[in-house]
Amino acid sequence: METQHSTDSVSNIAAVERDTGLSKDTLRVWERRYGFPVPLRDANGDRLYPSAQVEKLRLIRRLIDQGKRPAKVIGASTEELLALIGDMPDSSAAATANHSMLQYVRLHRSAELAAALRQALLKQGLQRFAAETVAPLNEAIGEAWMRGEIDVSEEHLYTEQVQNVLRGAIGAHIGAGTRPRVLLTTFPDEEHVLGLLMVEATLVAEGAHCLSLGTRTPLPDLRSAAVDGGFDVVGLSFSAAYPSRQAIDDLLQLRAMLPASIAMWAGGSAVKGKGKRLPDIRVVDSLADCVTALAEWRVAHLG
Amino acid sequence: METQHSTDSVSNIAAVERDTGLSKDTLRVWERRYGFPVPLRDANGDRLYPSAQVEKLRLIRRLIDQGKRPAKVIGASTEELLALIGDMPDSSAAATANHSMLQYVRLHRSAELAAALRQALLKQGLQRFAAETVAPLNEAIGEAWMRGEIDVSEEHLYTEQVQNVLRGAIGAHIGAGTRPRVLLTTFPDEEHVLGLLMVEATLVAEGAHCLSLGTRTPLPDLRSAAVDGGFDVVGLSFSAAYPSRQAIDDLLQLRAMLPASIAMWAGGSAVKGKGKRLPDIRVVDSLADCVTALAEWRVAHLG
DNA sequence: ATTCAATTTTGTCCAGGACAAATATCATGG
DNA sequence: CCATGATATTTGTCCTGGACAAAATTGAAT
Known part of the structure; x- marks a missing residue:
């Protein structure tokens, strides 16, 4: 029942899960299948991960989030991983x-x-x-x-x-009473907040009425907040780490819960280019595209 | 706004872990030992928790965080749990x-x-x-x-x-150059941010120089930030849900990593009354006590 | 080139056992 | 009466090793 933090010696499996985002199950099954990581063991047989292995796990996690496959990266040395990172697309x-x-x-x-x-x-x-x-x-x-x-x-x-x-x-922008009324948040497994704030800033600057619920709002709560609050648009933000498939499923599920009169906008790399699979959802490419989506909504609804 | 009563949907064990904060292991072992929760099963034998059980689990979680023991509350009905909540001390x-x-x-x-x-x-x-x-x-x-x-x-x-x-x-308070320089954050398992912001507001209003790192800073990173940034004080905030024992262990571990010239302040219900077990750490009782701690520091260091 | 089926990869879940930390209970002495 | 310490119970976390389905890749057929 000890929960230690990563000193530069060793971490227990709970600390590694917290620091890498890889579940305990995943850590154990990687060890079984790929032979990495190979933690030390304490007197009771519990795993103890040296910090070097934790660091490598964080690199691997980032590469997998960007589309690499585990089998391709788990075997690589830390140097090879760093080289892979240098080759990633938008390194400029x-x-x-x-x-x-x-x-x-x-x-x-x-x-x-x-x-x-x-x-x-x-x-x-x-x-x-x-x-x-x-x-x-x-x-x-x-x-x-x-x-x-x-x-x-x-x-x-x-x-x-x-x-x-x-x-x-x-x-400082008090845009009460203006339209559209936009409700912003993320799904329960998405905790990145900056994307949301940037969208809110962009829309508020265009005179929209924005309300952000912050991150991790459960779907039923989001639905009732949108309906009860009389919102015109619900905006969802996704980071690169969000699995694309889950983003699509979650969005379609929410779409089915909301009345057609409430528009949905979605932005972030997890939904980029997935517009065809997301009927009745406006996929937003960029912050600039937020402004376009806003203008479109106003043309359609305010004449 | 009434209780958002049961959407008659079901959640898998990962969603319940996310929504209740109870680990998958804990959910399974409660089922084995106490006979609650008793989820449905899908075609593959995987647990499916009805939303009523998830709601009850959230109540139980809150009561345990406030000091109740699992065996005492898991057997109770939802009505009895609500009655227990009414009896909780600071219900005023x-x-x-x-x-x-x-x-x-x-x-x-x-x-x-x-x-x-x-x-x-x-x-x-x-x-x-x-x-x-x-x-x-x-x-x-x-x-x-x-x-x-x-x-x-x-x-x-x-x-x-x-x-x-x-x-x-x-x-709006730009207190650059003033003393003491205070670094504020929480330990990696603590995600509540409002306590931290309230402390920052209180100290900034007294003319201290504050920097908040937000929540969940790993200890080694916190140490180097405090040392490299030339801070006089490191302040840690704890919510009621943080296990008291872990708070003490973590604080002592950080105390051992920091030079004696950097003071440590800790606040929140997890450390209330634990001053004796936390030598060389200033336990802060309340927001008002932050101001006292600040005055004490200034007397001791600035004459 | 596109679609569809087969195959491999991969993450999550399960059962049930084990153990130590946390907590409660009880006895003893100041 | 309170404090201290020993003992018992409660409780959360970790373990192994198996299983399965969703996702991704590969290969075949149109």
């Missing part, structure tokens, strides 16, 4: 991101980061700030994390500062 | 909470809620707003949720609106 996001902000994250310069974010917001306005500053930064941070160039606390610092700035700006 | 928080705000939450009146929160902030100032408005509201919401008077989407709506207001106000 860092180039378009604001370089000094990235440095502030790496150096734990939170005050400078916050100041730079606020300055960019003032200069660009909320909408361009979300699309041209936050979005590329998110990608650059994700890639840097995968390469081990930044650690969890730096990623957290970044997320917190961006949240503070975006929420402050969103709160 | 609702009385001190702002009643109209609670109504806004129940009625999904997000715009009115946001306006009321902002008005209270302006009237009370940041510090009293956190202590006298947000803290009682948190308790009242928690109790109402337990009684089934509000659902997940309403709790989310509340959390989002409070976050927006608190983060906006915190962002």
Whole structure:
């Protein structure tokens, strides 16, 4: 019943599950089938994972989330995995991101980061700030994390500062009474919040009335919130880690629960290009496409 | 808004784990030992939990988090559980909470809620707003949720609106260069964010320099962030659900990793009254006690 | 090239046993 | 009476090894 944290020695299986996102069952079956990881054992026969194996598991997890197959990556050495990461498609996001902000994250310069974010917001306005500053930064941070160039606390610092700035700006736009009324959230297995905030910022800047429920809203609760609140649109956000199939199933299930008068919009890499399999759901490609979807809705419903 | 009564759907064991916080192992062993829950089975023998059983499991989970023992509550009927909840000690928080705000939450009146929160902030100032408005509201919401008077989407709506207001106000206080420099976060198994934000608001209002890393920071990352960032204090927040023993173990482990020059403060019901077992850690009783701890630090370090 | 069927891969679930940490109970001494 | 410590019970987590279906890949046929 011990729950230890990953010091640089060993972690129990519960800590590895928490830190890698791989279930205990998956960890055991990988060991049985692929011969990795091979944890030590304590006096009671319980698995103890050295931190090097946990690190490698996190790399493997990220690669699988991006489409690699377990059999192809589990056997590889840590060096080969890092090489694979370098080959991943959009490894150029860092180039378009604001370089000094990235440095502030790496150096734990939170005050400078916050100041730079606020300055960019003032200069660009909320909408361009979300699309041209936050979005590329998110990608650059994700890639840097995968390469081990930044650690969890730096990623957290970044997320917190961006949240503070975006929420402050969103709160300043009081768009009560405007249309459409958009309800934003994620499904119960999706916990990434920044995508949602960026969409909210983009829509609010266009004069829509937005309400975000944050992450992980159960479907029945989401349905009643949308119906009772008189919303015109329900927006769902997905990160790259969300299984595409599950996204489609969940969306169709929600679509069947909602009256046809409430539109559904879905965005994120899990639904990219899946428009054909999602009838009556507007697949949103990008933040810019949010604006288009908004304009379409207004033409259709407000004349 | 009445209890969202049974949608007569069923959940698999993974969904129940996600929605109740009870592990798959725990769900199976309860079934074996106590005869509850007794899920249906699908064609393959996999468990299917009716929503009524999931609801009851959530009640049981909350009661156990508050100190009840499983054997005492698992056998009880849903009615008996609700009676137990009525008997819980601090069932009077609702009385001190702002009643109209609670109504806004129940009625999904997000715009009115946001306006009321902002008005209270302006009237009370940041510090009293956190202590006298947000803290009682948190308790009242928690109790109402337990009684089934509000659902997940309403709790989310509340959390989002409070976050927006608190983060906006915190962002407005730019306390760079002031002392002490306080690093705030939670341990990896603690995901409640509002406690952290309330502490940050309280300290920032007293002119401290605060940086929050949000929730779930691994200990090694927390250590390096505190040391590299030149922080004077590391503050940890715990909710009622955090096992007291684990909180003590984790705090002592972190204490051993940090240099003596960095103070540690811990707050929340999991550490209440445990001061004797936490040498060299300042146990903070309440938001008001945060201010005392701050004053103590300043006397000791700044003369 | 597209569709469809067969095959392999992969994650999740199951049963039932075991163990140690957490908690309660009880005895003893201040 | 409270405190301390020994003993018993409760409780959550981990184990093994088997099974199955959904997803992805491969191969065949149109």
